[in-house]
Amino acid sequence: MNETSENTTTTIPRSDRARLGLTLTALGFLIFTLGSKPEWLGLDRSPVIGFVQTSVFTIGLGLLCLGGYVSLSALWSGQEKSILADIGPRLMATGYVVAVFAGMADIFGMGTQPFPAVPFFGPWQAVGVQVGEAMIALGMLLLVPYHQLR
Secondary structure (H helix, E strand, O other): OOOOOOOOOOOOOHHHHHHHHHHHHHHHHHHHHHHHOHHHHOOOOOOOOOHHHHHHHHHHHHHHHHHHHHHHHHOOOOOOOOHHHHHHHHHHHHHHHHHHHHHOOOOOOOOOOOOOOOOOOOHHHHHHHHHHHHHHHHHHHHHOOHHHHO
């Protein structure tokens, strides 16, 4: 390595990270809404929630998680995170995995419909997705820098 080379790593300013996170969150919310309630936009083609709707709202939920993480991490502005703030993103990721697995249970072969049948998003899957979403929300709450609020 050359001794005259400098560390050229650039960091994104806090306001730009927060703006990026909020943009991802808004995009994720729109995609999540499109997948969960397509009739609001006149795009409902089926009386049941099938594979396409489930995958679209799962992708939207993933973007919501990513945007929330980026936005809330920007609030720490280079300070060392607390242990709870380190647990928050892990809880968010676990909640997302729970929501994806519960939503796609029929596709993975663990749902109420056997594989040759049309995948169906049933009430048990809805409860599983809600549990995953609650875990995601708790993880986001743990990531908030409460010490700065005082």
